[in-house]
Amino acid sequence: MKQLKFKFVVASSLIYGFGSIPKSNYMIRHPEKYSEEVCHRRAVKIMRHMKLKAMTRTKCYGLDNLPKEGGYIMYSNHQGKYDALGILIKHKPTCAVLWEAKSADRLLARQICGLLRAKTIEFDNPRQQIKVLNEIAEEVADGRRYLIFPEGGYTNNKNNLQEFKHGCFTCSLKSKTPIIPVVLYDSWKSMDINTIRPVTTQVHFLEPIYYEEYGHMKKKEISDMVKGLIQQRIDDIKSGEFKKQLKLKKIIIVRQKERRYLTLL
Numbered sequence: 001m002k003q004l005k006f007k008f009v010v011a012s013s014l015i016y017g018f019g020s021i022p023k024s025n026y027m028i029r030h031p032e033k034y035s036e037e038v039c040h041r042r043a044v045k046i047m048r049h050m051k052l053k054a055m056t057r058t059k060c061y062g063l064d065n066l067p068k069e070g071g072y073i074m075y076s077n078h079q080g081k082y083d084a085l086g087i088l089i090k091h092k093p094t095c096a097v098l099w100e101a102k103s104a105d106r107l108l109a110r111q112i113c114g115l116l117r118a119k120t121i122e123f124d125n126p127r128q129q130i131k132v133l134n135e136i137a138e139e140v141a142d143g144r145r146y147l148i149f150p151e152g153g154y155t156n157n158k159n160n161l162q163e164f165k166h167g168c169f170t171c172s173l174k175s176k177t178p179i180i181p182v183v184l185y186d187s188w189k190s191m192d193i194n195t196i197r198p199v200t201t202q203v204h205f206l207e208p209i210y211y212e213e214y215g216h217m218k219k220k221e222i223s224d225m226v227k228g229l230i231q232q233r234i235d236d237i238k239s240g241e242f243k244k245q246l247k248l249k250k251i252i253i254v255r256q257k258e259r260r261y262l263t264l265l
Helices: 004-012 014-029 036-053 084-090 110-114 126-141 164-174 219-239 241-264
Strands: 058-059 073-075 096-100 119-121 145-150 181-187 198-207
Touching: 004 036, 004 198, 014 036, 014 110, 036 084, 036 110, 058 084, 073 084, 073 126, 073 164, 084 096, 084 145, 084 181, 084 198, 096 110, 096 126, 119 126, 126 145, 126 164, 126 241, 145 164, 164 219, 181 219
Parallel strands: 058 198, 073 145, 073 181, 096 119, 096 145
Antiparallel strands: 181 198
């Protein structure tokens, strides 16, 4: 049986879904009554339920790298159905997503997409793609935050990167806002495996890349840069180098605290 975990999540969420969907649909139809923050909290509540049913624990690193003010775009690698959930549950501020139209038209995904006031894109419609990317650029310039998957989709690639579609980086060049590379590791295990055992995934928010650093570059060059940073973190996780860096950072923090304490004495 393929994707047993995902089928288990769907089946075990039916009762919750029947109770949650009507309210969510009402909120989506009446944006004048419900603010973006209220709708976002509702979407996160649904995502947390799905995370619980998927028996998934997500370790998060680098939240302090996220800009405190203004709009920005997060570009993440893509592994499976849990990807957007894993990122958005950890990302506290309101955030929209660029979603593939067919994937966004499924039960619960449709409600999450609507509540997040996300954008959908049609891969076989270049005109629609340009229109949507321009709309995202305008919204981000006005202060919204977006999550985009440059790979477009996933094909059982697990922790291996696929080709990045560099056209989506138009949004950053036009909005002149920070780029946040996001790394997913083992995210595919949450809903794309054939067992229902608990799993642990990772989300890494890397340091922002500001317009002053990438504004002179072409879309392909920006795409290669972001992909390279994501690949480097994946390689560091696989080799154990990231764990070493994390331990070293903790040791430094402890020693700094000890020095402050001794200074007070």
